[in-house]
Amino acid sequence: MTFPEGPAIPPALQELRDRIDAIDHEFLDLLARRNELVNLVADTKRGTDVPIKDPAREASLIADRQAVGSRHGIRGEVIESLFRVILWASRDRQAALKAAVPADVIPRTITLIGGQGGMGQCLEQAFAMLGHEVLIVDRGTSLSATDAAARSDVIVIAVDIEGTIDVIREVGPACRPESLLMDITSIKHAPVEAMLQESSCSVIGTHPLFGPSLHSLQGQRIVLTPGRLEGDIDWHAWASETFRANGLSILQSTPEEHDRIMAVVQVLTHYSTEVLGRTMQRMDISVNETLRFTSPIYHMELLMTARHFAQSADLYASIEMSNPNYDEVMRNFREAATEVHDLIDTGDRDGFRSLFSDVGSFFGDFSTEALEQSSFLIDRLVERM
Numbered sequence: 001m002t003f004p005e006g007p008a009i010p011p012a013l014q015e016l017r018d019r020i021d022a023i024d025h026e027f028l029d030l031l032a033r034r035n036e037l038v039n040l041v042a043d044t045k046r047g048t049d050v051p052i053k054d055p056a057r058e059a060s061l062i063a064d065r066q067a068v069g070s071r072h073g074i075r076g077e078v079i080e081s082l083f084r085v086i087l088w089a090s091r092d093r094q095a096a097l098k099a100a101v102p103a104d105v106i107p108r109t110i111t112l113i114g115g116q117g118g119m120g121q122c123l124e125q126a127f128a129m130l131g132h133e134v135l136i137v138d139r140g141t142s143l144s145a146t147d148a149a150a151r152s153d154v155i156v157i158a159v160d161i162e163g164t165i166d167v168i169r170e171v172g173p174a175c176r177p178e179s180l181l182m183d184i185t186s187i188k189h190a191p192v193e194a195m196l197q198e199s200s201c202s203v204i205g206t207h208p209l210f211g212p213s214l215h216s217l218q219g220q221r222i223v224l225t226p227g228r229l230e231g232d233i234d235w236h237a238w239a240s241e242t243f244r245a246n247g248l249s250i251l252q253s254t255p256e257e258h259d260r261i262m263a264v265v266q267v268l269t270h271y272s273t274e275v276l277g278r279t280m281q282r283m284d285i286s287v288n289e290t291l292r293f294t295s296p297i298y299h300m301e302l303l304m305t306a307r308h309f310a311q312s313a314d315l316y317a318s319i320e321m322s323n324p325n326y327d328e329v330m331r332n333f334r335e336a337a338t339e340v341h342d343l344i345d346t347g348d349r350d351g352f353r354s355l356f357s358d359v360g361s362f363f364g365d366f367s368t369e370a371l372e373q374s375s376f377l378i379d380r381l382v383e384r385m
Helices: 011-045 055-071 076-096 118-129 145-150 161-174 189-198 235-245 255-282 287-292 296-309 313-322 326-345 349-363 366-384
Strands: 109-113 133-137 154-157 180-183 202-208 221-228 249-252
Touching: 011 076, 055 076, 076 366, 109 118, 109 145, 118 133, 118 235, 133 145, 145 161, 154 161, 161 180, 161 189, 161 313, 180 189, 180 235, 189 202, 189 221, 189 255, 202 235, 202 255, 221 235, 221 255, 235 249, 255 296, 255 313, 255 326, 287 296, 296 366, 326 349, 349 366
Parallel strands: 109 133, 109 154, 154 180, 180 202, 221 249
Antiparallel strands: 202 221
């Protein structure tokens, strides 16, 4: 890698830089020694009930390191930033070493329909890591969905939202009564109902709250919405243990509650992002010109907006159009936008203050947490601006 040449470096400054480089290398040597201990931690945890992530331990560790750092004049937020990255790497390393794999895992045959897609490949790695046999069904594979379903203990439908119901109708009757049928779409009511109607086996709807482009599954969340549990195998416990072994946090919900909440978490978020991006495009704003004047908050908003439009339009169309609560969310958004517009347009400062007060009361104590966490994110972003 080449770097642009800067001004000539005075010998005294170069000597100090060389000393800093040497200390940094020592620091990396210490990190390597720490990583060797993490390997031993993984060996010790494996087969026990001790989870990879221990929030109490991590909070205590960061507090301790901040106290030590403060004695040397190092700010607490610097220590926290450093050790949160180190702790993340430690959890990721433990997961790779199968620290959370139960000692008595029974190998299962698992079919992934749509297994060549991004989420399908992600799930294939997660299941294979635990020693399960994974059958891949997708366009162009010689193995058919019904044949694979008939010989599998677990069938996971990982196709797009529009195709999910059709696949359920195809494979549901082929699933053995003692098997488990799951889907991974971002809506849950319609797929779960279809799985219940088209099969006689156990049914659990799932929704991974992440995409396939992650560096690690550690700390990510997945929602389980059980529909029916049949037979001698506790499939709900199996699914929970399987996902936890890959570092995921489990959320329990009903299909109806899931769709109602995701109307805010997904539909409102994506809709507002799309409106923001379309507004900038309609105004023919130069992105590069705005970046000359950017604040950290605007930069963060711009990153998320550009990221959104760099992805699949069909994916977001499916998420927003298939949620049964989309109209309520979008109607309220438009009404709120009109309300704010009218306050600004009429110069109604008292009304504006009243709106701020009402919304602030709605967020309550979360506002304090939001200030703290967003400040942490802003500090990290500024480092890369």
